[in-house]
Amino acid sequence: MSTKKISRVVAIAASVALLSSVTTAPSQAIPKNDTQTLVSADWLAKNINDPKIVVLEVSAEEGLYERGHINGAIKVSWTKELVDPVNRNILSQTAFQKLARKAGIDKDSTVVFYGDNNNWFAAWGAWVFNIYGAQDVRLLNGGRTKWEKDGRPLTTAVSAPALGDIVAKKADASLRAFLPEVLNVAKKKSNTALVDIRSADEYSGKLFAAPGFQELAIRAGHIPGAINIPWKTAINADGTFKGTAEVRKIYADLGIDGKKPIIVYCRIGERASHTWFLLSQVLGYDVKVYDGSWTEYGNSVGVPISNPAGTVWGVA
16 A cells, blocks of 8 residues: 555544544533623623523512513513423423423524522523523523622513524433432442532431421431532522632532532422532533432432431421
């Protein structure tokens, strides 16, 4: 074989190897960052009239949106629109596409979520939108609270956008964990990292749920093997996320460095979605939300439970 032909073969082989390395690389090898997935209040205020940007408010408090919201924002109800009305499940692919199109979302839209309660339910919305393949989903850093504390304007005018053309994709199974997968972790049959983002008292079993929450489990404690890193660990006093480098170190020091898959859980999935957004969308780790969370696990018969506080059936 001539020298010229040998050089061509070597070049082709190198190209194939490079392509293979790109297509098989894990998702966390190309991390996203806060400039791609988090938007500041300043950025949103400057870009609010961009027709490619669709702002969605997902707040838990009833009537909050009606009393005033960010100009152009569309209300999305967590309890009536982002979940299935009959089964305990997220909304279906068909329902998602109908909801997103009604909100004026196109295939190339940038969707910005915000809400009350530290963006818990807004992050849930962002998680659901990622599950169904929305291409550019972001979170307003600091949520509604920071927007209001900054003295930024709100309006009661309700927008009526033209129907969008987004096409919902099949649910991405890589973003969601179910009980059998979590049980494998609890029984040490899986090397996946499990992160309980609830408070230390919920984790220990001292509290069955944080004060004011209605969704309860018959048993308290945590899933065996779970690391307790409360969601507030990554939050500044104003509700914004701490800097990327800082939170990466915080989680790494606690054993979560993105080198293996992660499952996050809380009580019903909303706080876990907040941590999912940080770990997955900002740090680029491979993360699933176990949205069944403690209200499923703690009510399940025959599953192992760790309860350092010693509470059984509500009695210490």
